[in-house]
Amino acid sequence: MRRDSRGTAEVGARGRADPDTGLLGVIGALYLAQGISFGLVTEALPTLLRAGGVSLDLVALVPLATLPWMVKVFWAPVVDNRGSRRFGRRRGWILPTQGLLVVALLAVAAMPINAQGAVAIIALLAVASLAACTQDIATDGLAAERLGRPRMALANSLQVGGMVGGLLMGGAGMMVLSDWIGAAAGLSVMAGLIALTAVPVLVWREPPPPVEREAGSARLRTFFRSRRGWALAAIALVFANGHAVSTALARLFLVDQDWALARIGLVIGSGTAVAILLGAAMAGPLVRAIGAVPTAVAGLTVSMIGPAVWFLAADGAGPVPTWLAGAATLGGGLGEGLSSVAVFTLAFRFAHDGRQAGTDITMVQCLHGVGGMVMVGLTTALVARSGYAWGFGVALGCALLAAAVLLSTRRTCEPDRFSLSPPVIDEALDEHALPQSHGSSG
Structure with a gap:
């Protein structure tokens, strides 16, 4: 098997614990958190607001809270270019945004789910979406950088599965909980679940960046x-x-x-x-x-x-x-x-x-x-x-x-x-690729 100079897929074959295994757990938990928050914003809260007597005109504004997901590409380079030396380049983004997401959802839980609280709830949901989609940028970057190539298909299965599973929990699951224990308690439970997904991140230690990068690249x-x-x-x-x-x-x-x-x-x-x-x-x-x-x-x-x-x-x-x-x-x-x-x-x-x-x-x-x-x-x-x-x-x-x-x-x-022959980088066009020493095949 060809060795990936930045991956760790062959470590287990050498008799040592494969760090990809722990990283996959971190990544799966984070994608689940994103799915829960997205389900709350797109499925549960519009239904709960309408059930609370909020007009359709106001309920129609709830999808605006997902706007950060549509435009997150514009601050993705900032997430790539900036990081914490203390907590890690990716972990330094993931932990604060995860915390902000939990706080925003707890604040929604404290609001009345009716016409009086609707505008504030929509604003808080926008904050939650901003936190979740920024965490997603860092999580995707972490997975793409750290995982060996043989694990990437599994990582994407976790991404799709975590997002869809979380969507079910935050959507249908939240509506069932609101019937059983009330909307405020249900939202608190969802915030608690998202907080639990941060535990694997807290116990994982991010190694130094795998590639020497130019500042602001x-x-x-x-x-x-x-x-x-x-x-x-x-x-x-x-x-x-x-x-x-x-x-x-x-x-x-x-x-x-x-x-x-x-x-x-x-x-x-x-x-x-x-x-x-x-x-x-x-x-x-x-x-x-x-x-x-x-x-x-x-x-x-x-x-x-x-x-x-x-x-x-x-x-x-x-x-x-x-x-x-x-x-x-x-x-x-x-x-x-x-x-x-x-x-x-x-x-x-x-x-x-x-x-x-x-x-x-x-x-x-x-x-x-x-x-x-x-x-x-x-x-x-x-x-x-x-x-x-x-x-x-x-x-x-x-x-x-x-x-x-x-x-x-x-x-x-x-x-x-x-390819009919080994991949060759187009020097004139492919400025995206790393130098050959870092592996550039697709």
Whole structure:
């Protein structure tokens, strides 16, 4: 096995404890914390505010609290360029932001969940989102820098699994808790769970940076100074659009089919989350066996089951049975889990080979979010004029386009598997890559 000069994948083979194992526990806990906070902001709090008598006009402002997740790329270079000498370059960001997240959620718990407290709650949720997404930048950078290449697929399975699992806890779990013990107590429990996820970070000691870096070296434009960066940007913009469009339209379609909201939430919401978790669990071993690009293409192929089934349902007559909606949800979610882990494994490898891991991963995440948001908006407008069948047809087309982009860029994104000759850095263009002594293959 080729040794990665910055990874630690071979340490266990030498008879010593593998530090990647402890680091994976740290990373998994942090992704779970991010998922819990995101579920609270996007699912639980809008529902709780509405149940508390808050007007729909105010509830409609809650999504603004997630704005930091959309624009976090603009301060990602600061997280890469600054760190604490005492606590560690990444740990020095993770611990304070984790603390701020807990404090913000406890402050929300202390507020009345009604019209009088709504504005303050939305502001506090924005603070919580700012803390969580900044922690995410540092966590992604930590994973990409420290983990050996063989562990990156597993790390991305933990990322997807932790985020989706946390989303279920912070969304559906919080709403169940609020029924049992009240909203304030439920929020306190969630804050306590997030605080517990900081324990692995507290006991872990971050080694010195793995690469000597120039002060202030991280820049957004550096991401685009390599063909590999441009290829990843194209993939990020398109790979999840088919599933995003299909899932968003499926909810609206079932509302128009007179499905109860609880039934839609169970079949589409919870069903999608469970299917993505299953797909993410399968993706790690598959990436190791056949590669990231083939796994992503396989995931996109499976995900086409979802929009294909919805297309047939929308083009036909009569009500949609639960089993059919469940089959579409299972296929779409499984494929999304597979393709997400595979694509972000490519992104983590790219970041691992450069000097600005947090910035590089964050750029891919933000492009991914922007692509889905734009396509969902455009396709929803199309459905209003042409009907649901056209919208689900667009979702199928998005998945086919994503597969084509992945296949056409496979040698650039995964050169160690698809290059006809050993990878050669393009000196004139690839300013992102480290010197050869640090390992630059993809």
